[in-house]
Amino acid sequence: MESESTVTTCYRHPKVESHVRCTRCDRYICPDCMREAAVGHQCVECVKEGARSVRQARTAFGGRIATAPVVTYVLIGLNVLAYLGELVRSSIVDRFEMLGRGLVGPDGGHYMWMADHPSDYHAEGVVAGEWYRLLTGAFLHLPVSEGTFGILHIVMNMLTLWNIGRVVESQLGRVRYLTLYLLSALGGSVLVLLIAPDTPTLGASGAIFGLGAAYYVMARRLGADMGQVNRFMAGLLLWLLISAGLTSWQGHLGGLLAGGVVTLAYAYAPRERHRSLIQASACVALLALLVILTVAKATELAA
Template sequence: MSADPSPAPGPDAPVPTCYRHPGRETYVRCTRCDRYICPDCMRDAAVGHQCVECVADGNKSVRETRTALGARAATTATPVVSYTLIGICVLAYLAEIASTQVVRDFMMVGLGASGGLPVGVAEGQWYRLFTSMFLHQPPQGGSFGITHILFNMWALWAIGPSLEQVLGRWRFLALYLLSGLGGSVLLYLVEPFDGAVGASGAIFGLFGAFFVIGKKLGGDVKPIVFLLVINLVLTFAVPSISWEGHIGGLATGALLAVAYAHAPKAHRQVVHIGASVAVLLLLVALVLIKTADLTSGIA
């Protein structure tokens, strides 16, 4: 390799030009391939300069940094998914305040043909299984009022970014949505005539995942255990709380976290995708079976 810049050639030698721009004279060479490069083609290196192609080749040999569970570390610095979910829930809550019809139209209802409830999942409104996880009890809706969304959003803000960082965005989003869906499905299976709203199923799923992943990575899980125990006590002590949503979300989140945390490194991506799809298919199958049972009873 030659020094950078190269000494000027003798008086009879042709003036060197950039290998990428033949019309530009230059006396600087790439410290890696030794070709002449003009200022537009120079890239700073540890010693001297390198050409564009050598820099690109060097970057190919640099392994991308990943988290302990396989997420790309470069994409998890800002918890975009966590903040987006909080934003959606807050916007939905503002819509509820503006019109109580929002809750009636999008709350979780299994079968609303009786009891004065709106049309439900069994009657074709499957979206309620998902939309209910972004709604919360409005201020005028009962004893909890605004504390319902405040606690859930605090929990999402407190533990969401940590999970998103280690899982990556798509795994974290799958965990959240499938946990919320798991809560809705258990409510549908056990109490199809009851109505419910809240992100609590998804939040409990995050609690379960935080515990499983924390244990796997050797972290301190005592705070999450304490928080989980307190919330489980409240779940069964307060009659107006849907225990089905909480337990369904907790079980779904913990199950997914086991697959995410314990997948063999060589097949991690396949296992993570497969586990997410399998859980979704299981929940869909349970809904289909329950729907068939309910609608056959009506017929």
């Protein structure tokens, strides 16, 4: 008497005959469900489960390792697009540059603030509720009509962002890096608001100074050769002094301080399961401080 051999089928496709088992769950799988593994084949579900269980590689500061500095590319692209917008419509500068307080006249012109201004003049700037200027000003640069220095403003800033931004992003990961950049830009604008609220400012320099501070703190934390790093910081601080008579030193200093605070939190948070929470809490605390300072100063200016 002859015995019939049992026909085995794929667990996902019951009508397809299969003779290969998944090396992980031992279920039969057809060619469409097979995935190459280190030994044999695995089914689709086991491959997905394995991917979830694999721990993602992290940088020394807790960020996910990225193969390309995508955020740096995007930031440069946004700055260049904003500059092209300025070339098409110069009024973008007056509308979005950082300004604590100012006046718009009946002729559409922009004037210095006066507490007792005529009724046909109206306030503009942060004092008028235009809080977006705290960030939008960091994506604008001197218009080309300012001559050679106007062009050099964006060229030098973007070259610096390209050189140092890629290094910082690779160490921090995209989320931490973007947070650092935006908080540095905001820190620069808030210091401008506190010290020179009547002075219009613009440029990515505050954020870039924050990246410079991050570069220094990270190098110290990693025990890198500080020779080149110290030379870079010396040049950055020298430019901070020189720029006092040319550009907004308040924005530079504010970005430097904010970037330093954020990176200290990144670099020295305990390497335990709550590291990300501690880093995020430090960033939220800095943001809260900047908001409180902005509200207090705007209230004072409006009085």
